[in-house]
Amino acid sequence: MSSTLRVTSGDIIVSSSTGRPILVSGQNKLRQDIKEFFEISVTATGFGSGLSDLIGLVQLDQDAFVSSAYGAIVQGLQAFRALQRADFTTPRTNEELLSSFDGIKVVQDPTDPTKFIFTANIYSVAGSLVPYSGILGG
Numbered sequence: 533m534s535s536t537l538r539v540t541s542g543d544i545i546v547s548s549s550t551g552r553p554i555l556v557s558g559q560n561k562l563r564q565d566i567k568e569f570f571e572i573s574v575t576a577t578g579f580g581s582g583l584s585d586l587i588g589l590v591q592l593d594q595d596a597f598v599s600s601a602y603g604a605i606v607q608g609l610q611a612f613r614a615l616q617r618a619d620f621t622t623p624r625t626n627e628e629l630l631s632s633f634d635g636i637k638v639v640q641d642p643t644d645p646t647k648f649i650f651t652a653n654i655y656s657v658a659g660s661l662v663p664y665s666g667i668l669g670g
Contacts, residue, residue, distance in 0.1 A: 534622045536561055558627035559660050565628075566654055566664050569612055578611040583650070583668055594640060597648065601638040601668065605652060609633050626658035635663075644670055 535557040538545040545554045556564055572580040582604050586597060613630045635653035647670035654662045 534561065534624050534628065536564065539564065558625050559656060559658075559662070562628045562630065562654075562656055562660075563662055565612075566630075566662055569608065570664060570666055574608065574611075577615060579608075579615055581605055581608040583666075587669060594645070598638045598640070601648065601650060602636060605636050605638070605650065606633075609652070609654070627656050627660060629657040631655045631657040631659075641667075641670070646670055 535555040538554040538556045538560075546552065547554050569579065570581050570583065572582075573585050574580040574582040583601055586600050586604065609630070616624060616629055633652055633654045635651060637652075638648055638650045641647035641649055648668045649665065650668065651663070651665040654664060656662065
């Protein structure tokens with residue numbers, strides 16, 4: 533089973549009772565990995581959605597932005613799943629392994645034309661649903 537440091541708002545969380553960093557694993561690790569995935573540019577390994585890199589496209593063509601953001605999410609999640617399976621050195625539980633995803637939507641906020649809302653349903657191999665939503669622009 534793999535684990536990583538618990539991170540909240542960019543800070544490593546430390547236990548007040550032990551003074552040591554808190555680790556996350558299983559579904560909590562998958563949740564944290566998904567949050568990181570949506571927040572970063574695509575790395576050299578292919579991890580990350582790169583959604584923030586699309587922000588300038590909104591001013592040019594809103595339909596192109598929606599299409600590009602949708603494609604970035606789908607391609608990124610496919611790469612995320614493949615990267616997990618290609619890493620044979622890190623044992624992962626079924627709660628941590630990404631299995632599938634659906635319900636991906638990218639829509640313009642009706643109250644602010646520069647803001648887009650995106651959602652995705654992500655499932656672990658164990659069958660747990662990890663819904664994710666976020667806002668771009670605005």
